[in-house]
Amino acid sequence: MxxxxxxxxxxxxxxxxxxxxxxxxxxxxxxxxxxxxxxxxxxxxxxxxxxxxxxxxxxxxxxxxxxxxxxxxxxxxxxxxxxxxxxxxxxxxxxxxxxxxGSEMNQVLEVNKESMQVTCQCGVPLQSLEDSLREQGLTTGHSPQSKPLAQMGGLVATRSIGQFSTLYGGIEDMLVGCEVVFPGGQVCRIKNVPRRSVGPDIRHIVLGNEGALCFITEVTVKIFKYQPENNRFLGYRIKDMEKGFQALRQVMVEGYRPSVARLYDLQDAEMNFDWADGENVLLFMAEGPASITKATAEGIDEIVRKIEGVTPVDASLIETWFNHLNWGAEQIAQEKKEILATDNIGITTEISGCWDCIYKIYASVVERITNEVPDLTMIGGHSSHSYINGTNMYFVYYYNVVDCRPEDEINKYHNLINRIICEETVRFGGSIAHHHGLGKARAHYVWEEYGSSFYMLETLKYAFDPNGVMNMGTLIPVKHDKEHPWNF
Ligand SMILES: Cc1cc2nc3c(=O)[nH]c(=O)nc-3n(C[C@H](O)[C@H](O)[C@H](O)COP(=O)(O)OP(=O)(O)OC[C@H]3O[C@@H](n4cnc5c(N)ncnc54)[C@H](O)[C@@H]3O)c2cc1C
Structure with a gap:
């Protein structure tokens, strides 16, 4: 009982x-x-x-x-x-x-400058860790927009990613080892080594578990030299969104590794850049040793300028914009005021897809949301994390909440939009969550996302949490209506 x-x-x-x-x-x-x-x-x-x-x-x-x-x-x-x-x-x-x-478990336990890794408890805020590392000429290379809010345990638990991911990777590329606790009381430590070939990589049971398998108490992540004096910025207006994806692809395929590679569609660009002038926007940042950033910036510029419909913009515009990108408590308080004053709300949902389907996902999501969602005031988005084989798409949408109680907004608008994004992403072969995790919202699409590999996820859940006490409803929904998965 x-x-x-x-x-x-x-x-x-x-x-x-x-x-x-x-x-x-x-x-x-x-x-x-x-x-x-x-x-x-x-x-x-x-x-x-x-x-x-x-x-x-x-x-x-x-x-x-x-x-x-x-x-x-x-x-x-x-x-x-x-x-x-x-x-x-x-x-x-x-x-x-x-x-x-775990926010009071906030001690940085060791900065190992020889092995270039830092060990901290789960509640260390990324912003304070990063600030103190930068004073020592070091960086984690991890810079999610929520850097002022997020802490190390949550960043690992959600499989987070930062703005410089094209160079440093996501948290899965940074995590060296960790300590975690399972509900049965087992305390497990995964040791810190550069690589090992001793069976499956068990760090990946911890990464992205979203608190549904174990509690992360300690993490060790890599650190890098911090050399902002060598940063190079590049920005362009581009007439055609599909060509923008082609530009991103070409940069990656030709072997360049900028830290930032982003493509904004014209709706999203209009909200972010007062110089967008009704066009899509492409931007890049190169980081690292001076010789590499110079070669990276020159190589990317050569590629992008050859693409039809491209107009270069002053690099200082990109640098200024980039320095004001993060969100902390102040922006959240301001957003709340605006929502209450206008009943207009902005939300984001991110997905990923290979180069051969990302534009199809983008175009078809925008079309369906435009046609099917009531009271919409904006739908657009950007790609912000690119790989040799594909990229992500971060959909941004705003709507007026009309004729409904606060508790009814979620099904009338937000879940409806989520459904469209998940359906179109799965239809074209992408992944329904690039970096925010499944949480309880997108968990309703876990079967479509995993297909036959759901067996592996489910087995992990039963094995590590046999009594079903770890963040139930996350990853796998508690209640699920197959006919109306968006209505919860
Ligand atoms: C304005 C804004 C911008 C954002 N930008 C980004 C971005 O650029 N990139 C990105 O990846 N994400 C982003 N996010 C999402 C969010 O910040 C990340 O998911 C982040 O990693 C969460 O960290 P947290 O410490 O706040 O975790 P929490 O919010 O406390 O928890 C997140 C999840 O992890 C689990 N969890 C937390 N701590 C532990 C632990 N110690 N052990 C096991 N499970 C745990 C929780 O149960 C929950 O499921 C953004 C969010 C906001 C509000």
């Missing part, structure tokens, strides 16, 4: 003491969702089950004790660090869940 709310709180207080078991109603409500339900959040309307408690853990032993308590008593837990999730990964989908917050 499951424990009553009071018994759960009592058990947690026995483990952690009263101070670190929070049962304040406002905190609990705010902890029941993340930015997937941004409209509800702005209106302070909470539709998800309110957790029994939020607990602040200070070390691995405490994480272990809380997880074992939850596992033995069938209590759902939701791991959390920076609270910047945007796909519902932090929603407490089951009654009487416990949010385990």
């Amino acid at each position: 499951s424990l009553a709310r009071e018994e759960i709180v009592k058990g947690l207080v026995n483990i952690l003491g009263e101070d670190r078991v929070i049962t304040d109603e406002t905190v609990l409500k705010e902890s029941s969702i993340d930015r997937y339900r941004k409209f509800e959040q702005c209106h302070e309307v909470y539709t998800q089950p309110i957790p029994a408690a939020v607990v602040y853990v200070k070390n691995t032993e405490e994480v272990r004790n809380v997880l074992m308590f939850a596992n033995e008593n069938g209590v759902n837990v939701v791991p959390r660090t920076g609270h910047s999730a945007i796909e519902g990964g932090l929603e407490t989908a089951l009654e009487n869940s416990v949010v385990i917050d």
Whole structure:
């Protein structure tokens, strides 16, 4: 039999003491969702089950004790660090869940300048880590737009990616080793080595698990020399979006590795660049030793200028724009004010596809959303992470919320748009989530995404979380309506 709310709180207080078991109603409500339900959040309307408690853990032993308590008593837990999730990964989908917050595990344990790696606890904010590394002439190379908000545990748990990914890769290319705790109480450490050939790469069980398999307590990531004085910026207007994708492809296929390679369609460009002048925008940044950035910038410029319909712009425009790209608490507060004042809301959904299908996905998503979604005020997007075999597409959309209560917005608009994006992406052979994770929102499409390999994901879930207490509903939905997967 499951424990009553009071018994759960009592058990947690026995483990952690009263101070670190929070049962304040406002905190609990705010902890029941993340930015997937941004409209509800702005209106302070909470539709998800309110957790029994939020607990602040200070070390691995405490994480272990809380997880074992939850596992033995069938209590759902939701791991959390920076609270910047945007796909519902932090929603407490089951009654009487416990949010385990690791943000007080915030020590940088070692900066190893010889082996070029840094080890930190899960709650280290990326911004403070990066600021202190830069003072020492070093960088993680990781720069998601949420750098001012996100913390190391969450960044690994979501398989995050940063703005310089074309050079440094995603977090999966940076993670060297880690320590994690499973619900049965097993504490596992994956050691720090440059590479090994000893069976499957078990780091990938941790990466992107979204708190549905284990709690990440410590991570070691690579570090690189920080040499901003050598940065080169390039920017272009380009008339045709499809040719823009071809330009990105050519840069990658010819073997160039800019840190940033981005293509904005004209709708998104209009919102970001006052010089876009009704055209799409291509931009690049090269980082690293001076000889490499010079050669990279010159090589890319030569390729792009040969493409029809391209107009170069002053490099300083790109540099200025780039320095104001990140989002912290201030931008989030400002956004809330604007949403409340206008009932107009902007949301993003990102996917990926190989070069042979990305334009088809883009064009068909834009067409369907334009035709099928009511009250739309903008649909567009950009590609911001490119590879030898393809790229991502980051759809950006705005709509007016008309004639509906805050709690009805999600199904009337947001889930409808998500469905279109997921359907078209799967139809053309892409992946429904490039870097924000499946959370609870896109988990409804997990079968379409995985196909026959769903067996492997499901087996991992059963093996590592046999009692079903790790962030239930994330990766695999708790309730799923096959006929109407977008309605939840
Ligand atoms: C304005 C904005 C911009 C963004 N830009 C980017 C971007 O450029 N690139 C990008 O990749 N993402 C981006 N995101 C999404 C988000 O910031 C990332 O997913 C980030 O990695 C989440 O880190 P966090 O510490 O905030 O994790 P949280 O939000 O606390 O948690 C995220 C998920 O990870 C799980 N989790 C958290 N901590 C742990 C842990 N210790 N152990 C196990 N599971 C855990 C949670 O259960 C949840 O499912 C953006 C978000 C916002 C709001």
